[in-house]
Amino acid sequence: MSKPADPIAELPQGHTAYDRLLNDIRQGKITPGTRLREVELAARLGLSRTPIREAIRRLEADGLVEHLPRQGASLRRLTYAEVMELYDMRAVLEGTAARLAARAASDLELRELAEINAEMIQSDAPAETARLNRQFHAALINAAKNRYLKRAIGSMARTLLILGPSTLHDPARSAAAAQEHAALLQALELRDGALAETRMRDHIEAAHRIRLRQLRDAGLMGADEQSERDTGPL
Known part of the structure; x- marks a missing residue:
């Protein structure tokens, strides 16, 4: 069975300006x-200005992207509150996907998920680990078999690209994520929807x-946002 296509994966030169700009945002080339x-x-992309303008x-x-006075178009900065809201929504949507997938x-889709996670465990290259993680999540969302949920998750995932490279570039997080996938797979194999959603x-x-810690360490939260984080639920 072929692996599911990542809806916003790294792309070769032949793809559209929009796809290539999304890829640059994902990789942190556009911050x-x-x-x-x-x-x-x-x-830089070897294109005319027309497709670039449409992509923007x-x-x-x-x-x-937002337009700022006297500056033009720029990649948005997400506030602390927006990051919190996005991850809250991601937990809701992907939790629902796990419940439906259970x-x-x-059985073939469950074996595919297990194979992807096994490859992820063996990977020692951060970029490859992150790619396999996206593939795992894409396969699970496909297995949920709900086109409207898939569309909502895709929209949210594009906004999350603003945050840059995956948290799995942290080796400790990479190992923990694979273990969390394995626990999720156990729940899916048991056909326990509630447990799959929880996991x-x-x-x-x-x-x-991990994402909040990365943002703090990189100085990407303002003083007010840092204070809000330190007094918040996490």
């Missing part, structure tokens, strides 16, 4: 606050804690 200058982007418009419609996934929520919340 929050970076101005998106059409001439520079067109030169699409990114703005997605909520990833009921709807075929997926725990998995997302663990990633959330």
